[in-house]
Amino acid sequence: MSRDTGFPRADAEHDFLRARRRQVLSRLSTWLRREPDDVNITLPFDEVVAALGWEGQRRLGLRVITLDSIVGSVDRDSDFDRRFRPTSGKVRQRWERLALASRRGESIPPVEVYRVGELHFVIDGHHRVSVAHALGLGTIDAFVTEVRTKLDPAGIRYRGDLIVKDYRRLFLARVPLTGEARASVIVTDPWDYAELGEHVEAWGFRLMQDSGTFLDRATIAARWYADEYQPVVRMLRQADLVGTRTEAEAYLWVAGERYRLIRTHSWDDDLFEALRARRR
Template sequence: MRRDTGFPVADAENDFLRARRRQVMSRLAAWLRREPDDVNIMLPFHEVVDALGMVSEKRLGLQSIRLDSIVGSVDRTRDFDRRFRPTSGRVRERWQRLALATRRGESVPPIEVYRIGELHFIIDGHHRVSVAHALGLSVIDAYVTQVITRVNAAGIRYRGDLIVKDYRRLFLDRVPLTGEARAAVLLSDPWDYAELGEHVEAWGFRLMQDTGTFLDRTEVARRWYADEYKPVVAMLRQADMIGDRTETEAYMWVAAERYRLMRTHRWDADVINTVREETRPHGRRG
């Protein structure tokens, strides 16, 4: 609990010491709980953009944003932790100066941020955000630039989450799904996106051989989703073979088992039943 002395200079000094103490205790608690190293690290903006794929950006002007939506930085990820507590005494002088100005009710300029989805990344204003957190504020004024990416930012919490997004972006380069299809095809293990990409490309190659026509990546992706993926997932759902997987994981599993057991690329009820019966003794998930 924050207890003010009534002397702004002393209170600003105490604000900084309290923020530093909380950062140290948080780091110690994370170590004791054996949490991942990135649990208290700010998300680096450029790594996020690289993982999601940059499309465009648009200036939105001055807005009021929630402090808890600010999760990363363009270039100051070492000076503050994920909750913008100072990680050393290096920023103390400027930090206390801003805390003092805020306590005295002086005007503090808006910060500048990039917005990706619902997440914000600081361009300028790290100390102001840190002070605002320490003083218990919930919102802050910011000049916002929206960044549009190929893959949405939903589900990103920690740096490790970027691996999944990066592999998904590479998969979508190979298999450019759109709309409903883009949202439906989901995998938990990032490495599986590479395997699925190869699977779809092989499917498209067989289709072109059968039809004697060339199809670009966009058309292969569209045909694969409509003619292959959706009907198979519907059969798996009807046969209660999804289990605790995502639909895409169930599709990949049964496709691999189908070829291993029957050496065929066709789909019908007999194929589904054969896979189900042959794999049941092995402890099918779900």
């Protein structure tokens, strides 16, 4: 909550000092908990869109958006942290001027943002967002431009999450799964997407060799999911070999172990017995 002494100018000064103090304490807390360095920085809009894959955009006009949904900026040299607290004193003069205007009830222009999924990125109005946070507001007026991306941004919290999205986007370009198949093939390590993509392409090459027919990527992806992935995952569950992995991670693990143990691409009971023995 904002502090109110009845003297707007003094209160605006206190607002800024309190916001700076909270930013410093947050940075110290992050260091003490040994969290990643990126947990307190604003997400860079261009990196997010590059990882997700840009498809198009449209202007939505004036909207009321929640402050908590604003997670990033188009400005790579932002003077604010993830919660839009000022990271130095160089923004103080302009910041306090806006805080004073807000406390006096003066009209504040809407900010301008990009919308990606449910996330918002500031184009113009960083100081206004910062002041709104400091005054304890929950929403802010904004001119919104919606950006459509190939991948859903759900799950992005920190900058480090972008590499997983980026590798998933590349995987889906190589293995264009759709519908339920697209949603269910998930791994947590970005490098696993690269390995899985190579595995599916090798499976597709063997399929074309056996059939003597050229198949495009979409057909191979659909055939791999239906004829290879789903049956193997069912067997893994029956054999209690999925564990804490995702199904795709379990599949990738057993596919590698299969060839190392029995040097064949077939699936049989001997393989699963060998895998169970290795797990004990």
